[in-house]
Amino acid sequence: xxxxxxxxxxxxxxxxxxxxxxxxxxxxxxxxxxxxxxxxxxxxxxxxxxxxxxxxxxxxxxxxxxxxxxxxxxxxxxxxxxxxxxxxxxxxxxxxxxxxxxxxxxxxxxxxxxxxxxxxxxxxxxxxxxxxxxxxxxxxxxxxxxxxxxxxxxxxxxxxxxxxxxxxxxxxxxxxxxxxxxxxxxxxxxxxxxxxxxxxxxxxxxxxxxxxxxxxxxxxxxxxxxxxxxxxxxxxxxxxxxxxxxxxxxxxxxxxxxxxxxxxxxxxxxxxxxxxxxxxxxxxxxxxxxxxxxxxxxxxxxxxxxxxxxxxxxxxxxxxxxxxxxxxxxxxxxxxxxxxxxxxxxxxxxxxxxxxxxxxxxxx
Amino acid sequence: xxxxxxxxxxxxxxxxxxxxxxxxxxxxxxxxxxxxxxxxxxxxxxxxxxxxxxxxxxxxxxxxxxxxxxxxxxxxxxxxxxxxxxxxxxxxxxxxxxxxxxxxxxxxxxxxxxxxxxxxxxxxxxxxxxxxxxxxxxxxxxxxxxxxxxxxxxxxxxxxxxxxxxxxxxxxxxxxxxxxxxxxxxxxxxxxxxxxxxxxxxxxxxxxxxxxxxxxxxxxxxxxxxxxxxxxxxxxxxxxxxxxxxxxxxxxxxxxxxxxxxx
Ligand SMILES: Nc1ncnc2c1ncn2[C@@H]1O[C@H](COP(=O)(O)OP(=O)(O)OP(=O)(O)O)[C@@H](O)[C@H]1O
Ligand SMILES: [Mg+2]
Numbered sequence: 001x002x003x004x005x006x007x008x009x010x011x012x013x014x015x016x017x018x019x020x021x022x023x024x025x026x027x028x029x030x031x032x033x034x035x036x037x038x039x040x041x042x043x044x045x046x047x048x049x050x051x052x053x054x055x056x057x058x059x060x061x062x063x064x065x066x067x068x069x070x071x072x073x074x075x076x077x078x079x080x081x082x083x084x085x086x087x088x089x090x091x092x093x094x095x096x097x098x099x100x101x102x103x104x105x106x107x108x109x110x111x112x113x114x115x116x117x118x119x120x121x122x123x124x125x126x127x128x129x130x131x132x133x134x135x136x137x138x139x140x141x142x143x144x145x146x147x148x149x150x151x152x153x154x155x156x157x158x159x160x161x162x163x164x165x166x167x168x169x170x171x172x173x174x175x176x177x178x179x180x181x182x183x184x185x186x187x188x189x190x191x192x193x194x195x196x197x198x199x200x201x202x203x204x205x206x207x208x209x210x211x212x213x214x215x216x217x218x219x220x221x222x223x224x225x226x227x228x229x230x231x232x233x234x235x236x237x238x239x240x241x242x243x244x245x246x247x248x249x250x251x252x253x254x255x256x257x258x259x260x261x262x263x264x265x266x267x268x269x270x271x272x273x274x275x276x277x278x279x280x281x282x283x284x285x286x287x288x289x290x291x292x293x294x295x296x297x298x299x300x301x302x303x304x305x306x307x308x309x310x311x312x313x314x315x316x317x318x319x320x321x322x323x324x325x326x327x328x329x330x331x332x333x334x335x336x337x338x339x340x341x342x343x344x345x346x347x348x349x350x351x352x353x354x355x356x357x358x359x360x361x362x363x364x
Numbered sequence: 365x366x367x368x369x370x371x372x373x374x375x376x377x378x379x380x381x382x383x384x385x386x387x388x389x390x391x392x393x394x395x396x397x398x399x400x401x402x403x404x405x406x407x408x409x410x411x412x413x414x415x416x417x418x419x420x421x422x423x424x425x426x427x428x429x430x431x432x433x434x435x436x437x438x439x440x441x442x443x444x445x446x447x448x449x450x451x452x453x454x455x456x457x458x459x460x461x462x463x464x465x466x467x468x469x470x471x472x473x474x475x476x477x478x479x480x481x482x483x484x485x486x487x488x489x490x491x492x493x494x495x496x497x498x499x500x501x502x503x504x505x506x507x508x509x510x511x512x513x514x515x516x517x518x519x520x521x522x523x524x525x526x527x528x529x530x531x532x533x534x535x536x537x538x539x540x541x542x543x544x545x546x547x548x549x550x551x552x553x554x555x556x557x558x559x560x561x562x563x564x565x566x567x568x569x570x571x572x573x574x575x576x577x578x579x580x581x582x583x584x585x586x587x588x589x590x591x592x593x594x595x596x597x598x599x600x601x602x603x604x605x606x607x608x609x610x611x612x613x614x615x616x617x618x619x620x621x622x623x624x625x626x627x
Contacts, residue, residue, distance in 0.1 A: 057531050079530045086531040092524035096546045106532035150528075157532060 007069070008032035008057070010161060011192050015065035017051050024063065025051045027217035033161070036191045038184065040208035042198055044240070048217040049197040053163050056195060058082050069160060080109075085154025085192075089166045091146045094139040099125070100134035101151050106157035124156035127186055140295040144175045151183065155190055162187070162194040168203065180207055201241050205229065213237050235362045238288045245291065245330045249362055251283040252277070260287060260361070263326035265304050276363045284364040285321050292318070293358035294332035296350045303353030308328070311344045320344045322352060388605060394598040402593045413595040423600065426584035433495065433580065434563040437502045441559035442552060444503070445510030450540075452511070453518040464515075468508050477574035478504060486573055493575025501569045506559040513558065518544075520599025550619040558613045561608050 010033040011096055026048040033039050038136065040047045054060040056067055058079035066073045076084060108134050110211060114362065127132055128148035147167055150252040152163055165182065168176045184207050187194050198204050204211045205225045212222040212282050213236075218309040221233040232238035249260040250266055258275060260267040267287055299305060309321040309329070317333040318341050332352070334341045343350050390404055395413060405600050417423055451457070452464050471480060483492070491497030521544065530536075530541045541605030544554075567582040574583045585600050 057527075058529050059530070079527070080533050080535050082531070083533070084531055086528055087530065088524045090522070090524050092528040094525060094529070094543060094547075098626075105529065105534075109533040109538070153528075155533070163531075 004187075009035040009037070009070075010195075011066075011068040012056070012066060012285070013066040015052065015055060016063045017048070017055060017060060018063045019051075024217050026055070026062075026355060027216070028065070029214070029219050031212050031219060033193055033195065035193055037313045038187050038194045038196065038207065038209045040196045040211040041214060042201060042204040042216035042240075043220075045199055047214045049214060050165055052198050052214075053086075053165050053195065056161070057084060057086050057163055059195050075274065083157065083160050085159035085162045086156050086293035087147070087150045087155060087164045087167045089160070089169055091138070091143075091170075093146055093149055094155070095138050097137075098134060099130065099136050099138065099141070099316050100268075102138065102149055103134075103153045103156050105153065108216045110157065115135075120156055121152075124152040125194065126181070127155065127189065128152045143171055144179060147171065147179065148182075151186065154363050155186065155192060158190075159192060162192045164196045166199070167199055168198075169200075182206065183207070205241070215240070215241065232360060234286070235288065237285060238360060238362075243291050243331065244288050245294070247289070247324075247328060247330070249285050249287050249361075251279055251281065251285050253281045260285065262304070262324065262328065265325060267304065268353050268356055270357060272363055274356075274361050275360070276361065279361075279363065286364045288360040288361045288362065289330075289354050289358055291331045291333040293354045294319070294322075294330065295353050296320075296332065296334065296343050296354070298343065299349040299351055300349040301353075303351040307349055308344050308346055308348045308350060311341075311346055318344065322350070368506050379496060382584040385496050385506055391598045391601045393450075395602045397595040397598070402595060402597070406595075408552040413599045416601070417596050417599045420596070422579070422584050422588075426581035429495075431566050433494050433498050433502060434560050436495075437506055437563035438497050438559040440499065440503055442556050443505045443513055445507055445555060446552070448507075449511050449514035449518055451543045453515055454523070467511050469507050470504050475505075475568035475572075479569045482569060483572040492573045493578045495578070497573050498570060498578070498580065501573055502563040502566050505566060505569060506562050506565050509558050509562065510555040513555040514551050515575075517548055517554075521547055544625070554614055561611055564607065565604065586599065 004064075011030075012032070013030050015026055015029040016024050017026040029052060031039075031046075044048055051060065051350075053063050058077060058081075062075055065075075069077050069082075076134050094105065097105070103121045103124055104117050107120060111170050112120070114170060121134070122131070125134060128151050128154065130145060130148055133141070133145065133149075138149065141149065147170075151167070164183070171179060180203060183196075195198070196204075196208060207230075208225060210222060210224055211228050213220040214227060215236050221228060221237045223231070223233075228237060228241055232241065232244075238244040239246070247262050247267065249262045249268075252259045252261065258270050258272055270287070276283075276285070295303075297303065304324055306322040306324050309323050311321075312319045313336060318336050320334060321334045322330045322332055330352070334344060384497065394402060394404060394406060395408050397403070398408030399406050412604035448467075452460060452467070473476060479501075482504065486492050486497050486501070491500065516549065525547070526539050526543055529539045534542065565582060567578070567586060569582050570580045571586070579587075581600070581604070583596065589597055
């Protein structure tokens with residue numbers, strides 16, 4: 001039994017898949033999905049997202065591990081007995097059927113009566129804002145419309161779980177933005193538990209209740225978008241989600257509390273709780289700080305001394321490239337018109353610092 | 365300059381076209397000859413040779429045999445080729461790659477050699493000069509084509525659509541009948557048409573295993589030409605070309621040839 005406040009609807013337990021390559025494509029992956037939750041599976045290309053999704057769908061048999069749904073391991077259940085909806089990047093509509101027939105397909109197999117089926121198809125088409133398109137063929141629809149038919153076809157059967165594999169990546173930028181909200185909106189209204197695969201961090205951050213970040217077949221971190229962004233658990237997550245500066249530093253555990261030094265200069269004092277558990281005196285660590293957390297002051301102020309290399313106005317912020325004494329480069333984002341921004345003249349010396357709470361520390 | 369190039373390319377295309385179609389045009393002209401021997405241009409015109417062909421029992425028997433065999437061959441080519449193509453594209457089994465390349469072996473072997481091999485197997489089996497024997501021999505020729513065409517169509521379909529159907533609750537047989545097969549129609553029509561034409565026109569293998577009691581049209585024609593040449597030969601050629609052309613047109617009309625070959 002799970003000790004979490006919400007019981008797991010689907011539990012993925014040490015799921016592994018090996019295509020026979022150097023290492024498994026999915027490696028002992030474990031996480032829970034709560035009922036009605038919208039979970040994002042995020043990671044770089046080739047990290048095993050689709051492989052994971054295909055195992056949940058039953059299209060690939062795991063090398064080992066379990067998928068628990070409703071208290072039962074469904075690994076040996078064929079896809080047609082799993083009651084799930086799958087939406088591909090390629091839409092995968094049935095080209096020889098009308099839109100209505102496409103959507104009705106799953107209902108027909110479930111022997112749903114004619115009238116009920118027609119009503120549910122109409123409702124699903126309404127949910128994806130495609131009323132009146134029932135008699136068209138998929139070839140007569142735009143990409144976005146086809147994708148919505150695919151979603152309608154998947155949700156009409158009221159699946160246990162809706163699986164989406166990069167459903168937006170074939171759409172142009174504007175449509176993609178629209179569809180983001182639309183998919184999220186449909187999901188909220190229907191309350192269908194959803195697993196959403198994407199390699200786009202923006203998509204994951206804006207759409208998901210929680211994000212599972214994968215890398216090289218392994219789970220790096222799972223958490224809410226805010227947790228993932230503010231408290232990345234690994235250097236990979238820190239670098240993959242948003243921008244991050246990584247400063248190499250040496251730990252010294254003196255009487256005055258822990259201290260991090262970079263090239264002889266002290267970084268803002270770290271929080272003892274935040275240090276890696278096995279980090280002892282002299283440990284080589286990496287301090288991670290987001291560009292917007294860096295604060296600039298006059299060169300005689302507190303903090304690391306640095307030189308301003310470049311300063312670029314990019315609209316909402318000014319991006320400043322800074323160079324520390326040892327040659328380490330950092331990027332800071334400043335508010336245009338602020339006092340800090342005045343200091344950031346190319347070639348100028350500045351002092352820079354950040355709050356302890358804005359710093360994450362990893363083993364180097 | 366562009367004008368010159370366009371002139372060159374037009375001339376070139378016309379030339380190629382002439383080389384390909386000249387013999388056919390000549391045959392067509394001769395088929396309406398009134399002469400009693402092959403000559404070009406004919407000294408007079410008539411339809412009498414068409415009448416002679418239609419009244420010739422040997423040719424009509426041959427035509428009947430060829431038509432029956434071609435239809436059976438086309439049906440069997442599809443019935444045997446479709447599962448084979450499906451297995452080669454969709455299923456994973458040891459030796460798949462090897463079988464994939466072996467499937468087209470009959471196409472690269474000289475037909476003479478195949479015919480000899482078939483004769484040596486068929487004689488003791490009592491299959492020479494029988495319908496089953498000819499059908500089997502023709503299948504050796506047509507099956508590789510059917511399998512290849514269906515294989516291409518099938519792999520062009522991809523697996524996404526079938527997988528989507530499967531997750532919606534369709535069992536493998538339902539997926540195949542309701543989703544895969546309808547999408548495969550162009551390939552099915554194309555491969556059947558090719559098998560039909562190949563079998564109907566087949567001569568080399570047939571020569572080895574026809575007998576006095578069972579002859580195909582191409583063999584009858586071949587034997588006839590061996591002894592004498594008159595415009596009847598041209599008439600037969602025209603009729604055979606017309607039949608093949610009709611089949612091609614039906615395919616073109618129903619699915620389009622480019623689509624039928626999975627492009
Ligand atoms: N059929 C296959 N045979 C062998 N290796 C495969 C196969 N499919 C995928 N892989 C490998 O498994 C790994 C994970 O692939 P997967 O498709 O799950 O990645 P992904 O995270 O979905 O990537 P993308 O964002 O590019 O879709 C990759 O390294 C890939 O090369
Ligand atoms: Mg993928």
